[in-house]
Amino acid sequence: MTDARKPILEIRDVYKYYDLKTLTFFSRVVEKVKAVRGVTLKILEGETIGLVGESGCGKSTLSRLIVKLEFPLSGTVLFQGKDIFDSSEVDQKLFHKSIQLLFQNPFTTLSPQMTIGDHIADVLTIHHLVDGKTSIRKQVFGLLDLVGIPRTAYDSYPENFSGGALQMVNIARAMACTPKLIISDEGVSILDVSDQARILNLLQNLREKFQLTCIIVTHDLSVVRHICERIAVMYLGKIVELGQNDEIFSTPAHPYTRSLIDSIPTIRRGLEGIMVAPLKGEVPSPINLPSGCTFHPRCPLATDVCREKEPGFGEINEGHSTACHHWKEVR
Amino acid sequence: MDNGLILEVKNLRTYFTTEGKIKKVVDGLSLSIKKGKVMGLVGVSGTGKSVIGMSILNLISKPGQIVGGEVLFKGKDLLKLHERDLQRIRGSDLTLVSQDPYTSMDPLYTVGNQLVEVIRAHEAVSKKEAKEKAIELLTIVGIPDPERRMLNFPHQFSGGMQQRIVIAMAIASNPSLIILDDPTRSLDVTIQAQILSVLSQLQLRINTTMLLISASVQVVAQFADDVMAIFRGRCMEVGPKQSVFKAPCHPYTRSLFEAVPSIEGERVNRLKGLDVLHEENYAEGCVFYTYCNRAQEKCVEVSPDLVQVGENHFCACHF
Amino acid sequence: MDLRAPASLDTVSEFTEIRRYTLLRRTLKNRSVQIGASVVLFFFFVIIFTPWLAPYDPLEMDVMNTFKPPFPLADGTVHHLLGTDELGRDMLSRLMYGMRLSFFISICSVVIIVAFGSVVGILAGYYGKLTNTLLMRLTDIQLSFPIIILAVAILSVWTSTVFTMILVLSIANWPVYARVARGLAITERTKDYVASVRVLGASNMRIIFKYIARNIGPSILIVSILDLAAIVIWEAVLGFIGLSILPPTPTLGNIMGDGKNYLASAWWVSTLPGLIMFFLLFGFMLLADGLTATTGARGQRELALK
Numbered sequence: 001m002t003d004a005r006k007p008i009l010e011i012r013d014v015y016k017y018y019d020l021k022t023l024t025f026f027s028r029v030v031e032k033v034k035a036v037r038g039v040t041l042k043i044l045e046g047e048t049i050g051l052v053g054e055s056g057c058g059k060s061t062l063s064r065l066i067v068k069l070e071f072p073l074s075g076t077v078l079f080q081g082k083d084i085f086d087s088s089e090v091d092q093k094l095f096h097k098s099i100q101l102l103f104q105n106p107f108t109t110l111s112p113q114m115t116i117g118d119h120i121a122d123v124l125t126i127h128h129l130v131d132g133k134t135s136i137r138k139q140v141f142g143l144l145d146l147v148g149i150p151r152t153a154y155d156s157y158p159e160n161f162s163g164g165a166l167q168m169v170n171i172a173r174a175m176a177c178t179p180k181l182i183i184s185d186e187g188v189s190i191l192d193v194s195d196q197a198r199i200l201n202l203l204q205n206l207r208e209k210f211q212l213t214c215i216i217v218t219h220d221l222s223v224v225r226h227i228c229e230r231i232a233v234m235y236l237g238k239i240v241e242l243g244q245n246d247e248i249f250s251t252p253a254h255p256y257t258r259s260l261i262d263s264i265p266t267i268r269r270g271l272e273g274i275m276v277a278p279l280k281g282e283v284p285s286p287i288n289l290p291s292g293c294t295f296h297p298r299c300p301l302a303t304d305v306c307r308e309k310e311p312g313f314g315e316i317n318e319g320h321s322t323a324c325h326h327w328k329e330v331r
Numbered sequence: 332m333d334n335g336l337i338l339e340v341k342n343l344r345t346y347f348t349t350e351g352k353i354k355k356v357v358d359g360l361s362l363s364i365k366k367g368k369v370m371g372l373v374g375v376s377g378t379g380k381s382v383i384g385m386s387i388l389n390l391i392s393k394p395g396q397i398v399g400g401e402v403l404f405k406g407k408d409l410l411k412l413h414e415r416d417l418q419r420i421r422g423s424d425l426t427l428v429s430q431d432p433y434t435s436m437d438p439l440y441t442v443g444n445q446l447v448e449v450i451r452a453h454e455a456v457s458k459k460e461a462k463e464k465a466i467e468l469l470t471i472v473g474i475p476d477p478e479r480r481m482l483n484f485p486h487q488f489s490g491g492m493q494q495r496i497v498i499a500m501a502i503a504s505n506p507s508l509i510i511l512d513d514p515t516r517s518l519d520v521t522i523q524a525q526i527l528s529v530l531s532q533l534q535l536r537i538n539t540t541m542l543l544i545s546a547s548v549q550v551v552a553q554f555a556d557d558v559m560a561i562f563r564g565r566c567m568e569v570g571p572k573q574s575v576f577k578a579p580c581h582p583y584t585r586s587l588f589e590a591v592p593s594i595e596g597e598r599v600n601r602l603k604g605l606d607v608l609h610e611e612n613y614a615e616g617c618v619f620y621t622y623c624n625r626a627q628e629k630c631v632e633v634s635p636d637l638v639q640v641g642e643n644h645f646c647a648c649h650f
Numbered sequence: 651m652d653l654r655a656p657a658s659l660d661t662v663s664e665f666t667e668i669r670r671y672t673l674l675r676r677t678l679k680n681r682s683v684q685i686g687a688s689v690v691l692f693f694f695f696v697i698i699f700t701p702w703l704a705p706y707d708p709l710e711m712d713v714m715n716t717f718k719p720p721f722p723l724a725d726g727t728v729h730h731l732l733g734t735d736e737l738g739r740d741m742l743s744r745l746m747y748g749m750r751l752s753f754f755i756s757i758c759s760v761v762i763i764v765a766f767g768s769v770v771g772i773l774a775g776y777y778g779k780l781t782n783t784l785l786m787r788l789t790d791i792q793l794s795f796p797i798i799i800l801a802v803a804i805l806s807v808w809t810s811t812v813f814t815m816i817l818v819l820s821i822a823n824w825p826v827y828a829r830v831a832r833g834l835a836i837t838e839r840t841k842d843y844v845a846s847v848r849v850l851g852a853s854n855m856r857i858i859f860k861y862i863a864r865n866i867g868p869s870i871l872i873v874s875i876l877d878l879a880a881i882v883i884w885e886a887v888l889g890f891i892g893l894s895i896l897p898p899t900p901t902l903g904n905i906m907g908d909g910k911n912y913l914a915s916a917w918w919v920s921t922l923p924g925l926i927m928f929f930l931l932f933g934f935m936l937l938a939d940g941l942t943a944t945t946g947a948r949g950q951r952e953l954a955l956k
Contacts, residue, residue: 054519054520069849092851096850105842108841109842111861113865114864122852123850123851126856192546193547193548193590194586197590219520221520225592260520260521266552266553267576270551270554278524279521282489
């Protein structure tokens, strides 16, 4: 079953390195933090795709690249067919209107000196979506209603609200631009379960109502299990597995994915006394990457070829790709 | 301590006073932990779980104050002890592992140094013996190459490693009780799994009694023997893990479990969450009234007591 | 939607009211603020009502009564509460008019330097790189000129008037604000709320003036409160060496300057202005300190510049 939807976002072979300057007494060393190393991904219009990985895997950098908060070293990103980094092709404001990012920390993403209403109204002003003074208030009310925040919040300041509520305000801000694509960069990670559930439900509702495309960037597989159609797993700057939700969970084709699934504590496992099976070792520093397949030091299936040769990213089934020499052995 | 209970908290009440208003953060909480068992405290954020932990250690300072109750640690009421005696107990017989490992350590001393200090503070051993014990502890918690890494400073370790070191420091004195306040909150999933694994191995090996506080239901499910659901500083439900998870009685506990996205089983399209936007204070009634979908008249007026619903399983609900 | 209908709607607004109200209350309860504000208000009261409060015309000379010391005893009559100067003019009145003028100069200067310096600073801090280098080199050049030399240079060309004094003091002091604002802007620009609104499409100008400025405003305001007092003192310094406004128009500075020849005999002429400035500074510092403590905005000490 091929997906008939067209790609709305195309990431082509994007690289992003950061310079890390350390001054020692004798010399100035510049090391490169290889945050993103050749990521290629097509995101289809209207889909919800999850980008999963732990800290240091580059997923946050990738999301920042997509919204142009950062610029890539090489590679291109096409939004609706146009290169976003080519300023002649894409109008800056229009671009920002179409792609929105939900940040991780709802407390620091709002200015403490402005009211909730101010924040949302400002977005409308930026994009000239307002028609008359009284209309601003009404439009903001409309947005507050959309996300489920009481209208009285208009005149309140961020300090009075919980993380979950603030995140909903951020969603209201993002929706004010009527975007086509929303990226949630760990948008629910610091919230607790019930707030997470609310936000995720809200995103789903909005997605259905407005035909949004969603990229859910997170380290929590259980979140993507529920709302994503496709899942991409990242490790140290590369995508190591990509596939449909059910397939990834039932037949993962990369040992890292397997470990991620096994590492999550669940109620069922707890009740049955099955302890989580942790992956050994730590995530290596993105400055000095291991040779060959960067996962080999921690991989239970690693062999010599893994140390020497970096596996290519290839399709093993329709819609399911992986980068592993021994993918067949992954349970 | 004859009844085998390491910790017995009776009717603990901790109130915070800000700008003239009193907030009853912990209001009449009782719990008990038997020797060798792990009690898990679970609840949404802001319900006072951390405060409970701090109250047990009698570490509450302004604007908070412990206004009532008893905290019997091996029979002695910690709330009535003199600060000097408390200091002797804290850090040796009753230790704490908190959320952020980096702030639990001194950044200016090597890890080995700090461990040795803790060991020697509670045992009369020579430096050499303490060093050996430190290496042993680091091995137990899974730090590779302990002899060499002892000479490193805290900032030279990753978050997961730091937390392991903090755990090592917490068990160094052979404490009777360890309180863990959301120890895996700031860690990645795979590292969290490592820490949980370390803790469970410790349990098997040394049979420590632990109080695990966590906002994550799954972590508690993985690890605790008994579970208590806390809401607004009060116990909503308590009982052995199997009983509470299989047959949750309180609507709060139910919604907590239902909100947890699970990676197993069928994909559920909608998760259920609590509506925790506003604060209402019904002085007399059940604290959960505003959010409850089974609330009735009675719930506004009378605060429910704990009612037995199963073996050792209690629930604070009229139904 | 799956979400339940929200509970009571009034609670949130109430919350805000209480929060704002208590911030004000807390500020007013703070001891430093109380004392400081009292001192400052007292001075402002005197300055505003000087024409009605001053017992004599500050320019009126009374050659018969020169060099009378303060609080004359013996004959019981108190004609001149604070004495007279070498031309028989009443000290109290002169001091009051002097404070008035000194303050006027100070306020004007502060307004100019805050406006100008902050803008320069924010732009330098926000844009960085070239803008930063250019603007900062400018301030460096500025700072390398000691104020005295600057004053001499300017005032040897133009005669001292209120305008030139304001000019001199402004030129000498604006770099401080540039530095302060720049530092604050650098801290703010990396914060999440800036990134967040940039992704929402805000232009740089909007970010600077609507978001960053609002957040660093309180800190700058508190620094400027202190500067009000500091610039009065600068004027006094210039006045003491004769570079301020020429007599007979009194300013705190030139009163001190007048009296410097008679320090041993008529000590009060120079000392009294000094004493006033001491209390002034004291009051303003307390106020600024208290405000820093209660509102949490960063104050002079943390910014550690002057």
